[in-house]
Amino acid sequence: xxxxxxxxxxxxxxxxxxxxxxxxxxxxxxxxxxxxxxxxxxxxxxxxxxxxxxxxxxxxxxxxxxxxxxxxxxxxxxxxxxxxxxxxxxxxxxxxxxxxxxxxxxxxxxxxxxxxxxxxxxxxx
Amino acid sequence: xxxxxxxxxxxxxxxxxxxxxxxxxxxxxxxxxxxxxxxxxxxxxxxxxxxxxxxxxxxxxxxxxxxxxxxxxxxxxxxxxxxxxxxxxxxxxxxxxxxxxxxxxxxxxxxxxxxxxxxxxxxxxxxxxxxxxxxxxxxxxxxxxxxxxxxxxxxxxxxxxxxxxxxxxxxxxxxxxxxxxxxxxxxxxxxxxxxxxxxxxxxxxxxxxxxxxxxxxxxxxxxxxxxxxxxxxxxxxxxxxxxxxxxxxxxxxxxxxxxxxxxxxxxxxxxxxxxxxxxxxxxxxxxxxxxxxxxxxxxxxxxxxxxxxxxxxxxxxxxxxxxx
Numbered sequence: 001x002x003x004x005x006x007x008x009x010x011x012x013x014x015x016x017x018x019x020x021x022x023x024x025x026x027x028x029x030x031x032x033x034x035x036x037x038x039x040x041x042x043x044x045x046x047x048x049x050x051x052x053x054x055x056x057x058x059x060x061x062x063x064x065x066x067x068x069x070x071x072x073x074x075x076x077x078x079x080x081x082x083x084x085x086x087x088x089x090x091x092x093x094x095x096x097x098x099x100x101x102x103x104x105x106x107x108x109x110x111x112x113x114x115x116x117x118x119x120x121x122x123x124x125x
Numbered sequence: 126x127x128x129x130x131x132x133x134x135x136x137x138x139x140x141x142x143x144x145x146x147x148x149x150x151x152x153x154x155x156x157x158x159x160x161x162x163x164x165x166x167x168x169x170x171x172x173x174x175x176x177x178x179x180x181x182x183x184x185x186x187x188x189x190x191x192x193x194x195x196x197x198x199x200x201x202x203x204x205x206x207x208x209x210x211x212x213x214x215x216x217x218x219x220x221x222x223x224x225x226x227x228x229x230x231x232x233x234x235x236x237x238x239x240x241x242x243x244x245x246x247x248x249x250x251x252x253x254x255x256x257x258x259x260x261x262x263x264x265x266x267x268x269x270x271x272x273x274x275x276x277x278x279x280x281x282x283x284x285x286x287x288x289x290x291x292x293x294x295x296x297x298x299x300x301x302x303x304x305x306x307x308x309x310x311x312x313x314x315x316x317x318x319x320x321x322x323x324x325x326x327x328x329x330x331x332x333x334x335x336x337x338x339x340x341x342x343x344x345x346x347x348x349x350x351x352x353x354x355x356x357x358x359x360x361x362x363x364x365x366x367x368x369x370x371x372x373x374x375x376x377x378x379x380x381x382x383x384x385x386x387x388x389x390x391x392x393x394x395x396x397x398x399x400x401x402x403x404x405x406x407x408x409x410x411x412x413x414x415x416x417x418x419x420x421x422x423x424x425x426x427x428x429x430x431x432x433x434x435x436x437x438x439x440x441x442x443x444x445x446x447x448x449x
Contacts, residue, residue: 044151079336086243087357093335100328101336102152102309104159107243111152111159120341121163121307122314124386125330125351 036099036114038078040071043109052078052097052114065108078112080105145304147320148172155179156187156286158311162294165320166304175297179290179310185209186282186289188232197272198232198279204271212285212393213265213272219397220262222413227401228372230260230274232281237375240368245359247366253375260372288350288396291315295348295392305345313350313396332383332424339424340432340442344388348395352403353384353424369403380406383426388436389419407431411448423448 035053039046042065050073058074060081069090072081077097080090083105090105100120102113150162150172160179162172185192185208193209196202203210216229233256235241237248248256264278274280287310295315298306305318307325316325324345328338332355342349354377357368367377385403389395398419402410407423411433414421420436422445430445437447 041152044153046151089335089356096336098336100326102159102161103336104152106154106157106159109154113152113161115149119326120328120338121320121325122161122309122316123312123328123330123338124309124314124342124349125312125332125339125353125356125384 036097038073038096039113039115041111041113047110050078063108063110065105065110067105067108069105069108069110071112078114079103080112083108145321150176155183156290156310157189157283158287159309160290160294161309162306164298164301164303164306165318167298167301167306171298171301171303174301175294175308178293178297182208182290182293183286186212186286188279188281194280194282197274200274202268202271202273208289209282210272212282212289213280214267215393216282216285216397217262217265217267219394219401220265222416223401223405225262225372226404227284227397228260228262229280229282229284230262230264230278231370231372232279233259234370234372234375235281235283235368238366238368238370240357245357245366245368247361257375260375284352284400285393285397287311287313288348288391289393291348291395292392312353312356313348313392315348315392316345319345329384329386329422329424333428339384340422340430340440340445342386342388342422342436343439343441347388347390348392349386349388350396350399351384351386352399354378354403355383369400371404378404381425381427382406382423384424385410386422387414387419388421389417391417394419407448 038050038052040048047063055075060070060072063069067084069083070081072079077095079095083090085105085107093103096103096114098119099114104111145166147163147165148168153160164171184190186194188194188198193203219227237252237256239245259277264276266273266275290310291308291313294308295317298317305320308315314327324343327342327349329340331337331339332353354367354369369378371378385399387395387399420433423431430442431448432440432445433448
């Protein structure tokens with residue numbers, strides 16, 4: 001008598017498991033990978049969301065937080081262009097273009113961060 | 126067939142749980158710094174509870190608020206155990222272990238330099254002398270009825286608060302059953318668990334390019350804090366002055382270091398040790414780090430990077446030297 005190693009139902013289950021696994025992997029890569037998005041916030045409220053990979057030409061905009069700061073967006077990234085704050089640390093951060101980077105103007109209460117699963121999960125310093 | 130279906134469902138569930146999507150919070154503000162949080166396997170309620178815990182800590186440990194530190198600075202006695210009390214006890218021990226290089230009674234010096242006001246300046250000699258006269262850990266008195274300050278001393282727990290805040294957040298993530306989480310409070314970071322099986326990648330901010338990284342650390346279940354002279358500084362009379370003050374001279378520390386990053390299993394200590402090591406310099410820091418089971422990454426003013434041997438396996442950096 002011939003004994004089959006696999007029944008038809010077993011093959012079906014194996015196929016289903018493989019399909020679920022593949023779907024999960026695609027879901028993860030879609031939800032975590034993808035482009036770089038810059039999120040501009042004022043005291044925790046989102047002011048603007050920018051698809052950095054979709055920027056073809058540079059532009060600036062003003063965020064009226066506790067102080068008025070000017071933010072510049074370009075194909076190279078995003079940065080605080082100017083702020084009337086005393087220490088100018090926000091401007092010193094320079095260009096942000098890597099996922100995980102954060103620049104903050106504390107006196108204005110305005111932050112810019114590049115979201116998504118990227119090079120870093122956090123920054124110390 | 127029933128058994129097969131059961132296996133199928135459990136496999137699918139395992140996949141779903143192990144690949145939990147991250148929940149990111151918005152940037153919030155506490156401890157005079159920005160707070161960012163991301164958790165895996167938990168949601169908004171967890172992040173809200175974590176932020177509430179940070180805010181409650183700030184109330185107790187910030188000299189600008191109305192808790193334990195404010196009570197001490199106004200001449201009162203801090204009798205009850207709490208966050209401020211615990212950090213002061215740790216600080217007193219570190220003050221002894223560093224021969225006074227780490228000192229929480231520096232608030233009058235910080236004020237003399239204007240680093241608390243955002244308008245820093247070189248203080249007048251008389252102002253500096255008055256501030257120095259009441260600076261010193263010996264002015265923190267531990268009595269039977271609690272802690273009090275002598276000699277008009279004033280304390281500032283800024284060099285511990287952000288690290289302690291990270292630990293508050295991580296403790297909340299654990300209580301909510303999260304599988305992983307990362308919190309940053311200013312320059313301090315807390316990491317716990319994993320992000321879908323991977324450890325966390327922490328960039329050490331480059332002192333020479335604020336948007337760049339001097340190194341990247343891949344870690345979990347620990348706390349990371351950095352003290353850098355590039356953080357708060359000003360230029361006057363052709364010289365640079367920064368906020369990391371030597372409690373013995375009242376002047377900014379100059380020993381060739383530009384930044385010190387400390388990794389430690391205790392949040393407040395990671396923060397405290399980064400300040401202490403910056404003030405003590407690289408060589409004297411090594412036995413201190415060993416005593417507190419901590420490790421560190423030093424960046425010198427000339428850009429050279431040095432890493433303690435325990436941390437070396439977790440460091441990515443173009444070029445660095447491993448310390449003995």
